[in-house]
Every structure is written in C-alpha cells, then in structure tokens.
C-alpha cells in the first residue's frame with residue numbers, strides 16, 4: 412500500500428520543474444529508437460507465430476461441417492485484435508523494454524548519476540522518466556498494430572501452407588462481420604499498457620538502493636509488477652468497455 | 656566561503672549527523688575526514704542539497720541555501736560542481752558530452768563557446784583529445800579527471816569531492832589530489848573534499864574537520880593533526896604502521 416502511494420507521488424513528480432520542450436524532444440526521440448531496437452524483432456517474431464498457431468489450432472477445433480471454413484480467419488482476427496496483440500505483446504514488451512528501463516535507471520541510481528543530475532538542479536525523475544513514458548505511448552501502439560497485422564498474415568501463411576484454408580476464404584473471413592470498435596478497444600488497451608509498463612518499470616529502477624544485485628532485482632520486479640498490472644488492467648478494461 | 660550551522664540529520668530514528676558546525680574557506684582545500692560510515696557523505700549531501708537536513712543552515716558566501724527560494728537555489732546550484740565517489744559520468748554520453756552537459760542544461764551560450772570551454776577544461780585536467788571516448792573506455796583515474804572537468808566547466812565557485820581517490824592506485828590518487836588543490840588555488844574557489852585517506856590528509860590538508868560517529872571532534876591542519884590530543888583522531892591517524900613509526904620518533 413505504501414509502495415502504491417509512493418508510486419503516485421513519483422508520477423506527480425514527473426510534471427513539476429520540467430525542462431524545455433526541445434530537451435524533451437531529443438530525449439523522447441532517443442528513447443523511441445531505443446525501444447524500437449529493443450523490441451521490434453521479438454514482437455514481429457512472436458506475432459507471426461501467434462497468428463500461425465492460432466490458425467492451426469482453431470482449424471483443429473472446428474471440425475463441424477456446418478461451420479464454414481472462413482470462420483477460422485474470423486476467429487484469428489478477433490483473438491488477435493482483442494487479446495493477443497495488445498496483451499501478449501504487452502508481456503513481451505514488459506520483459507524486453509520494461510526490464511531495460513528499470514536496469515538503466517537502477518544503474519544510474521547506484522552509480523550516483525541521478526545525484527549528479529540533481530546537483531545541477533535538474534528534476535531527475537522528470538528528466539529521465541517522462542521521455543520514457545512518452546516514447547512508450549508513441550511506440551507501443553505502433554508495435555501492437557504491427558503485431559496485429561503480422562499475426563493475421565502469419566495466420567494466412569500457415570493456413571495456406573498446411574492447406575487448411577484457401578487464401579480467398581481467409582480474406583473473406585477476416586472481413587466477415589468486422590466491428591471497428593474492436594480496433595479502438597485494442598488501441599485504448601495499448602495506451603494504458605504502455606503507460607503502466609513504462610511508469611512501473613521506471614519507478615522500480617529509479618528507487619533502487621544498494622548495488623548491482625539490487626539492480627538485477629529491480630529489473631525482475633519491474634517485469635513481474637508490470638505484468639500483474641497489465642493483467643488487472645486488461646480485466647478491468649474488458650469489464651468497463653465491453654460489457655454495457 | 657561556506658558556513659554550516661547546527662546540522663542534524665536522522666534516518667528512521669537513527670541519528671547520523673549530530674549538531675555539526677563549521678566553515679570552509681575559499682582558495683584552499685577543506686577536508687572532511689573520518690572512517691567509513693561516520694556520515695561524511697551524508698554531511699556533504701546536506702551541504703549540496705541532495706539531502707535535506709532535519710535542522711540547520713548552510714550559507715554560501717552569506718546566501719542561505721537549505722531553505723532558499725527556488726530561484727536562489729537554482730542560482731547557487733549553477734555555481735556548484737561535484738565530483739562523485741564513482742565519478743558518476745553519464746555512461747550513454749561520451750567525454751565531450753559529459754563535460755558539456757552542465758553548460759547544456761544551465762546556460763544558453765552558443766555551441767562553439769561551449770566547445771571552447773569544454774576543451775579548456777579537458778586540457779586543464781590533462782585529457783586533451785579524448786573528446787569522443789566513452790566513459791567505459793577510460794581508466795579510473797581518467798574518469799575522475801573527466802568528473803573534475805565536468806564539475807568546473809561552468810566556472811564553478813564551489814567544488815565538492817566525495818572520496819576523489821577511492822579506487823585509484825596511490826600514485827594516481829596523489830595526482831588527483833594535487834589537481835584538486837591546484838584548481839582550488841588557481842580559480843580561487845571553495846573546495847570541500849571528503850576522504851578517509853591519510854595520504855590526502857598529509858598532502859593537501861590545509862584545513863581539516865575530523866568526524867567520528869556523526870560528530871565533529873576536531874578541526875585543524877595537517878601540522879597539528881599528529882598531536883591533537885583527541886584519542887579517536889589518534890586512532891584514525893596512526894592506524895597505519897608508517898604513521899605509527901613516525902609518532903615514535
């Protein structure tokens with residue numbers, strides 16, 4: 412409970428005594444590149460396989476002659492957009508980007524780099540963390556969109572290669588009863604997750620005390636706490652936005 | 656000149672600093688000495704404002720810092736340079752970017768002037784042509800030198816050094832001490848050096864404050880330190896065999 416209070420105080424601290432816009436602009440750009448390099452390959456790989464596996468497994472489960480083949484593609488699309496792309500990629504993102512944010516900040520803390528910023532009168536929390544959160548908010552939704560596209564393409568590939576479904580059926584299936592709100596919902600989720608992962612991981616790293624061992628622990632805690640937060644938020648958002 | 660009055664600081668009911676008073680003069684290195692864990696770093700952090708003391712005041716040439724308005728604090732901070740125990744160089748930036756950093760955030764001077772100033776400071780600490788090296792490519796002594804260059808780049812009036820020669824071999828340690836002393840005299844600044852190294856004390860100890868378990872027990876210079884009459888200080892000074900044999904003579 413005390414930790415949660417400290418977390419909100421930490422969030423408040425990000426918005427006082429800020430630097431100039433151009434300082435943040437450069438820092439945000441650097442972070443975006445960092446996040447891209449850190450995660451794009453893994454996200455693409457996971458997303459493609461996710462789509463492929465979902466296609467094969469859905470086909471395996473739908474053996475009734477009453478259900479048309481194109482439904483396989485519809486199921487892959489819905490699962491991808493609603494859950495797989497935003498949530499599973501969130502867990503990957505927490506593991507790659509969240510842990511590196513916490514590790515980087517933890518190292519800066521124990522080697523007194525954060526103190527060095529403070530001596531110069533810089534609000535170190537805002538200077539170091541705000542760009543990470545903004546960059547996450549910019550990059551994560553894009554990664555989710557990329558993951559969604561690749562997952563659906565991965566499904567098409569697997570379906571065609573194994574002969575489960577023809578490309579024409581697949582194309583029909585992914586357009587069949589398409590509710591646009593699903594995409595909106597996925598984007599809302601990705602903004603929420605991006606914020607949670609970046610802020611929780613930064614929080615864990617920023618308040619590291621001790622030595623190299625504690626930096627390692629902070630990274631691990633950043634990943635586990637981010638994942639728990641994602642899962643709770645996932646459930647709450649589904650409650651709030653999907654049931655009415 | 657920096658004056659501190661009645662500094663007290665506790666962490667979770669454990670009192671670390673007890674009623675510390677003292678003055679630190681301009682143009683000479685002022686040393687704060689004592690064994691590990693006696694609160695030297697905490698005192699230094701109270702002076703530079705990284706830690707807020709529970710009571711007490713810190714005066715920078717007559718300007719009260721601890722409870723100053725944000726504008727005055729910023730003004731004083733611009734005049735402060737600090738060398739940290741592990742150098743605390745930003746490891747994602749190269750030497751030039753590290754040294755230029757205070758100018759980037761504290762001033763609005765044009766880039767070519769900033770570069771001139773950076774090169775001047777790097778030259779002063781004996782590190783010409785290392786501009787593009789990364790901190791991880793530097794030896795411990797070179798990192799300290801970059802740290803010093805970064806601390807003085809903004810024409811600082813106050814220089815703080817926490818264990819400037821920890822982790823260095825004895826020869827490099829002496830060179831760093833001498834560099835700090837030369838810079839202090841040359842730029843006529845107020846320098847506070849925290850150390851537990853007797854070599855530094857005997858080398859640059861013009862004005863020394865001895866701390867023991869959170870208290871200031873003695874003040875003086877290197878000539879008087881061997882006959883202070885304070886038992887805790889004697890234990891500290893004569894911990895090493897060479898010093899002990901000197902005492903017998």
Ligand SMILES: Nc1ncnc2c1ncn2[C@@H]1O[C@H](COP(=O)(O)OP(=O)(O)O)[C@@H](O)[C@H]1O
Pocket residue numbers: 666671689690691692693694695696697698
């Ligand atoms: N932020 C902190 N929170 C709690 N205790 C601290 C903190 N910083 C220092 N201490 C404690 O204060 C004491 C003095 O530490 P320090 O000033 O670092 O000693 P030194 O004289 O070796 O520099 C130590 O017992 C240390 O554990």
Ligand SMILES: [Mg+2]
Pocket residue numbers: 695696817818
């Ligand atoms: Mg110390």
